[in-house]
Amino acid sequence: MVRINLPKKEINTFYAFADKELPEEYCRGLACFVNRSENLDYWNKAKEQNPRTYCLGKCYSAPSSTNMDSKPLIDIISKEPILGTFLKNNVYSLSDYIKMGGMSSYEYAITSLSQKDVINEVKDSYLRGRGGAGFPTGLKWESAYNQKEEERYLIINGDEGDPGAFSDRFLMEYAPYLVIEGALIAAYAINAKEIYFYIRREYPKSISRIRNAIIEIKNYFNNKIPKINVEIGKGSYVVGEETALINALMGRRPEPMPRPPYPTEKGLFGKPTVVNNVETISNIPYIIKNGGKKYYEFGFSKSRGTKLISLNSLFKKPGLYEVEFGITLDEIVKIGGGLRRGNLKGLIIGAPLSGIVTPEELNTRLGYEELREIGSSLGHGNIIAFNEETKISELLYEILEFSSYESCGKCTPCRIGTKKLRDLISKGYFEKNELKEINNIILALRNTSLCGLGTGTGEVVFSILNKYGNEVIR
Ligand SMILES: Cc1cc2nc3c(=O)[nH]c(=O)nc-3n(C[C@H](O)[C@H](O)[C@H](O)COP(=O)(O)O)c2cc1C
Ligand code: SF4
Secondary structure (H helix, E strand, C coil), rough: CCCCCCCHHHHHHCCCCCCCCCCCCCCCHHHCCCHCCHHHHHHHHHCCCCCCCCCCCCCCHEEEEEECCCCCEEEECCCCCCHHHHHHHHHHHHHHHHCCCCHHHHHHHHHCCCCCHHHHHHHCCCCECCCCCCCCCHHHHHHHCCCCCCCEEEEEECCCCCCCCCHHHHHHHHCCHHHHHHHHHHHHHHCEEEEEEECCCCCCHHHHHHHHHHHHHHHHHHCCCCEEEECCCCCCCHCCCCCHHHHHHHCCCCCCCCCCCCCCCCCHHHHCCCEHHHHHHHCCCHHHHHHHHHCCEEEEECEECCEEECCCCECCCEEEEEECEEEEHHHHHCCCCCCCCCCCCEECCEEEECCCHHHHHHCCCCHHHHHHHHCCCCCCCEEEEEEEEHHHHHHHHHHHHHHHHHCCCHHHHHHHHHHHHHHHHHCCCHHHHHHHHHHHEEEEHHCCCCHHHHHHHHHHHHHHHHHHHHHECC
């Protein structure tokens, strides 16, 4: 593949923070928005800040800024922890990780299992991508493994751009050895000679913990592991989309690309590439140690295993919880202790690219398909509760501010439609005679957008019109 080296300045205009540094940044994410009354000063600073910072991953203590540094509550609500023990213990050295049984799955895989065996275990587990799309991980690996090209790559997506999510942040910060062990097993399974971590700039501790852990692991294995690179984000939401990420790593403008070809066929530098999310990959050591079938015993329906869910600061007990799929949303609200103030008006799950969940829908079980059935989606397991202080029109305005700010502009409906919808709701409501135009924009966004930012924006407006229409239509 031809490597296009555009001048850096042409690329950097894409990113919000390529050439800028601010002494302190204030988060404009949705978790900060719904709890802004707790620190209006911070929220006002976030609104004035240019460029904007969307989500520092501190949603458990939102409204937040870069200078705040508290630890979240971490708890395990599962018959057995898969990830939670590592998160709770905050493993600080490779030797401590090894004492906990760490690295034995990787050593077992490379000494006793063929690549096909590893892939079959992952297929048996029915692990699905935790980055949002929910694609079965074993099938993805198998597709890359079956390619003729011998040069292959593995990318670990640590961009975690969804406002309200902080699970990947703490996996990288508190359990970096686990994440890297999972990545080494994946690289072995698909025969990747090089691994790329892409970590958002908003997570400086994740970056340093992963970097330090790589050095320790390299030394431990006498350098006999694939090369591991760490790339740092520069402030963009869209770059987390896998084809945009591939462009970013190739030094191009990180715009999404049409698929097919899929990255497993033609990805980084035109070679077969697996892109996996941080949480997805963190499940792999457990699966290899205990077998895919054991992992399958957790969860329900087509959603197996456990999921880390991030609860925002409006919950009485905000934090990071490991739960099994199948738990109801009502139980999740109870785990969070209910709301700190006011009554629950809705949950924003998988924000900002999916529909809102109303209190009447709380009997829905946590699962990929089950959430889709009510017009929502799992996203990163980011669950933002809001109360009656939040006007739906203001919430929608904030979501559309996000979409229009982060749109890469490649697709016309997304570039123009997100701004148009934002402008229409900026007066505080939609007029009945605007609905035809609004529905046309939703249709165009849902049907013609190249990536989930455009389709998701269509979904969320559609969901709000359906579920909270009486509040936003006059
Ligand atoms: C606009 C957009 C942003 C995304 N951002 C992320 C992200 O920050 N982290 C992530 O893991 N996946 C993100 N994804 C999903 C990725 O495209 C991809 O599906 C995922 O990294 C694949 O890994 P998985 O199969 O392990 O989930 C995003 C998708 C879209 C459409
Ligand atoms: S949908 Fe929006 S963000 Fe996604 S590629 Fe098109 S213009 Fe870019």
